[in-house]
Amino acid sequence: xxxxxQTRLSASEIxxxxxxxxxxxxxxxxxxxxxxxxxxxxxxxxxxxxxxLNPVFIGSPEGTVLAFFxxxxxxxxxxLDLFYTVAETLIGFAIGSASGMICAVILFRAPAARxxxxxxxxxxxxxxxxxxxxxxxxxxxxxxxxxxxxVVSLVFFVMLTTTLAGLTQPNKDYEYLARSLGASRxxxxxxxxxxxxxxxxxxxxxxxxxxxxxxxVAGEIVGGSYGIGVRLTAFANAFEIxxxxxxxxxxxxxxxxxxxLMRHFTAKLTRWHxxxxxxxx
Amino acid sequence: xxxxLAQPAAAARAMAPPAVVAEEVRLSVANAPDILAGVNLSIRxxxxxxxxxxxxxxxxxxxxxxxGLQPFTAGRLTVVGEKPQAGRRETAYALARDALLPWxxxxxxxxxxxxxxxxxxxxxxxRATEALAKVGLADARTRHPAQLSQGMRQRVALARTFxxxxxxxxxxEPFAALDAQTRIRMQELxxxxxxxxxxxxxxxxxxxAEAITLADRVVVFSNRPAVVTANYEVxxxxxKRKTSExxxxxxxxxxxxxxxxxxxRGFGQ
Numbered sequence: 001x002x003x004x005x006q007t008r009l010s011a012s013e014i015x016x017x018x019x020x021x022x023x024x025x026x027x028x029x030x031x032x033x034x035x036x037x038x039x040x041x042x043x044x045x046x047x048x049x050x051x052x053l054n055p056v057f058i059g060s061p062e063g064t065v066l067a068f069f070x071x072x073x074x075x076x077x078x079x080l081d082l083f084y085t086v087a088e089t090l091i092g093f094a095i096g097s098a099s100g101m102i103c104a105v106i107l108f109r110a111p112a113a114r115x116x117x118x119x120x121x122x123x124x125x126x127x128x129x130x131x132x133x134x135x136x137x138x139x140x141x142x143x144x145x146x147x148x149x150x151v152v153s154l155v156f157f158v159m160l161t162t163t164l165a166g167l168t169q170p171n172k173d174y175e176y177l178a179r180s181l182g183a184s185r186x187x188x189x190x191x192x193x194x195x196x197x198x199x200x201x202x203x204x205x206x207x208x209x210x211x212x213x214x215x216x217v218a219g220e221i222v223g224g225s226y227g228i229g230v231r232l233t234a235f236a237n238a239f240e241i242x243x244x245x246x247x248x249x250x251x252x253x254x255x256x257x258x259x260x261l262m263r264h265f266t267a268k269l270t271r272w273h274x275x276x277x278x279x280x281x
Numbered sequence: 282x283x284x285x286l287a288q289p290a291a292a293a294r295a296m297a298p299p300a301v302v303a304e305e306v307r308l309s310v311a312n313a314p315d316i317l318a319g320v321n322l323s324i325r326x327x328x329x330x331x332x333x334x335x336x337x338x339x340x341x342x343x344x345x346x347x348x349g350l351q352p353f354t355a356g357r358l359t360v361v362g363e364k365p366q367a368g369r370r371e372t373a374y375a376l377a378r379d380a381l382l383p384w385x386x387x388x389x390x391x392x393x394x395x396x397x398x399x400x401x402x403x404x405x406x407x408r409a410t411e412a413l414a415k416v417g418l419a420d421a422r423t424r425h426p427a428q429l430s431q432g433m434r435q436r437v438a439l440a441r442t443f444x445x446x447x448x449x450x451x452x453x454e455p456f457a458a459l460d461a462q463t464r465i466r467m468q469e470l471x472x473x474x475x476x477x478x479x480x481x482x483x484x485x486x487x488x489x490a491e492a493i494t495l496a497d498r499v500v501v502f503s504n505r506p507a508v509v510t511a512n513y514e515v516x517x518x519x520x521k522r523k524t525s526e527x528x529x530x531x532x533x534x535x536x537x538x539x540x541x542x543x544x545x546r547g548f549g550q
Contacts, residue, residue, distance in 0.1 A: 173380040180348055180376075181397045182368020191393065195384045272384040275427040 059241030092151020100159025162204025166197030318506030334502030
């Protein structure tokens with residue numbers, strides 16, 4: 001029995017316990033990762049060099065790298081744009097995810113209301129929210145509030161649906177166990193339903209954070225004075241594709257870093273789930 | 282053993298109200314044959330009873346009724362003189378699958394039963410640690426279910442079942458998910474735990490050998506709609522003997538054959 005457990009443990013630690021980096025599973029992953037990026041950059045360069053597409057429209061890899069570093073030469077300008085985008089993203093994310101989760105809990109506790117609004121949620125969620133951006137600008141102005149509102153409209157429904165899905169996933173065994181142990185309704189929710197829903201909710205939060213950046217930038221493209229979206233539009237209109245790509249790269253790095261940061265803080269909550277799925281990475 | 286001393290205890294036991302009484306317990310569902318067609322069964326206080334029968338015959342359904350988890354449509358069913366009720370303090374129910382919570386470690390899973398009853402943290406930690414030690418998992422306290430083998434998970438489930446010191450133990454195919462060898466080891470463990478247990482046990486199993494090994498009486502259910510077709514008192518002295526010894530007893534094989542025949546006949550109905 002002991003050996004069985006040990007076998008399973010060591011199998012899930014392949015990546016970590018392999019001797020050294022060279023020849024390890026982790027190294028293979030990184031080789032493939034770098035190869036994919038290299039192929040993409042090469043294709044990009046070749047498309048321009050062979051005249052398949054005009055570099056005026058697609059820029060160039062080396063020009064983008066140069067522009068990436070040059071954009072830090074004017075930190076005040078970049079800082080202001082970043083501040084606006086990040087503020088819109090985080091404010092929208094905080095309000096949207098909190099209200100989405102609260103509404104999900106309320107609907108979870110009120111099955112009749114849940115059933116009543118279920119089709120409306122699907123309809124609202126399938127609405128292309130970005131199309132509403134001009135409306136939000138009209139209502140909340142060209143500043144941070146308009147974009148934050150757009151972000152809220154995206155994140156709210158993501159968190160509402162994922163939280164509700166997490167809370168309502170059926171598990172007959174847990175239900176029987178809870179009842180046979182004499183758990184009160186409150187204990188049933190606290191000890192069985194909420195912990196089971198945590199991985200789903202965390203996955204929803206991660207998705208929402210990515211959506212928040214998307215919403216903020218899309219809102220800025222529609223209208224505004226500062227922000228990465230505003231700057232991107234300006235660069236595209238001026239055919240400064242390298243600068244456009246460089247800023248886009250910065251945006252991607254930022255949003256990835258934010259998601260990773262969140263993963264770092266939520267990893268503890270979902271570690272059991274990762275082990276359950278046989279995923280040690 | 283001193284007979285004079287043993288007798289008053291036996292007399293008291295005979296006087297105690299039966300642990301479970303089922304009279305014509307029936308479960309009918311719309312547009313389908315009945316699931317239970319009038320089950321009659323009386324279980325004495327302190328008796329170990331195993332219910333066997335063809336799979337899908339309604340054994341687990343009956344068990345769920347005793348545990349108060351499922352209603353029945355006709356008849357009378359009492360548990361210690363009362364209507365069956367889920368969450369009785371004196372009852373412990375072990376589900377067929379271990380139903381361990383994957384986000385709690387072994388100790389946390391055992392503690393759960395006590396936590397729900399409002400036992401203070403230090404006491405429940407101590408009692409859960411003891412219960413885990415009793416099933417031989419003192420070292421695995423901090424491991425999560427995914428890091429445990431099937432046999433170990435089942436041990437944790439047993440510890441969780443015993444930790445509340447129940448008077449009525451309800452086990453639904455406790456070892457169904459285990460390989461043959463682990464299952465026999467688990468039966469030995471359960472037998473050892475039962476030796477320190479003075480309450481009533483009622484278990485469902487599809488394993489006839491398991492039923493004869495662990496129970497004082499084997500009850501045979503027929504195929505659906507289920508009724509009790511036979512009762513066998515097991516007079517092998519299982520409470521004192523080792524599993525291997527029991528299995529070697531010719532009476533064991535004879536009983537096994539009889540129960541087997543009964544279940545076969547149930548299929549023919």
